[in-house]
Amino acid sequence: MRERRGQVGHETDNPYYEGRKYPEPTVCERCGLLYRDGRWQHPGSSPPKDAHRALCPACRRELDRYPGGILHLSGSYLSEKKEEIINLVRNQEEEANKQRPLQRILWIKEGKGEVEIATTTPHLAMRLGRAVHSAHKGDLEIQTLRDEYMVRLFWRRDLKGG
Numbered sequence: 001m002r003e004r005r006g007q008v009g010h011e012t013d014n015p016y017y018e019g020r021k022y023p024e025p026t027v028c029e030r031c032g033l034l035y036r037d038g039r040w041q042h043p044g045s046s047p048p049k050d051a052h053r054a055l056c057p058a059c060r061r062e063l064d065r066y067p068g069g070i071l072h073l074s075g076s077y078l079s080e081k082k083e084e085i086i087n088l089v090r091n092q093e094e095e096a097n098k099q100r101p102l103q104r105i106l107w108i109k110e111g112k113g114e115v116e117i118a119t120t121t122p123h124l125a126m127r128l129g130r131a132v133h134s135a136h137k138g139d140l141e142i143q144t145l146r147d148e149y150m151v152r153l154f155w156r157r158d159l160k161g162g
């Protein structure tokens with residue numbers, strides 16, 4: 001998908017900007033993350049009663065289907081190892097999410113001979129792309145677009161003689 005969006009403005013005005021400040025404490029009314037000590041984190045036992053309510057940047061992206069990163073996987077090798085590669089990607093997401101709860105996979109779209117993985121943050125897309133590359137070799141190309149808050153990664157590996 002080659003979707004074009006308007007200018008999202010400066011990083012600080014960008015509603016998806018993960019470093020944006022919120023009043024403390026704030027609870028995400030969708031996923032329950034707690035904003036405290038300057039960052040979104042997994043809530044402890046129960047959120048404070050007097051907390052502000054907002055949508056965290058990851059939920060905004062989920063609702064708007066606006067990714068911070070997209071990883072494209074392709075090549076004949078992918079068809080053979082698809083399940084294994086998607087498991088690797090899921091495990092990486094789980095690990096990343098423990099420390100950085102705003103890092104989530106938005107969708108995994110499986111097409112003919114290719115897979116598209118969209119993430120909430122550029123960091124997670126980079127992490128996933130590098131993990132696939134390091135475990136399965138192949139070629140990894142990273143594209144950052146100046147006027148988009150997004151990174152695109154293209155990973156490809158073909159089987160020899162095919």
Ligand SMILES: [Zn+2]
Pocket residue numbers: 028029030031032033055056057058059060
């Ligand atoms: Zn949320």
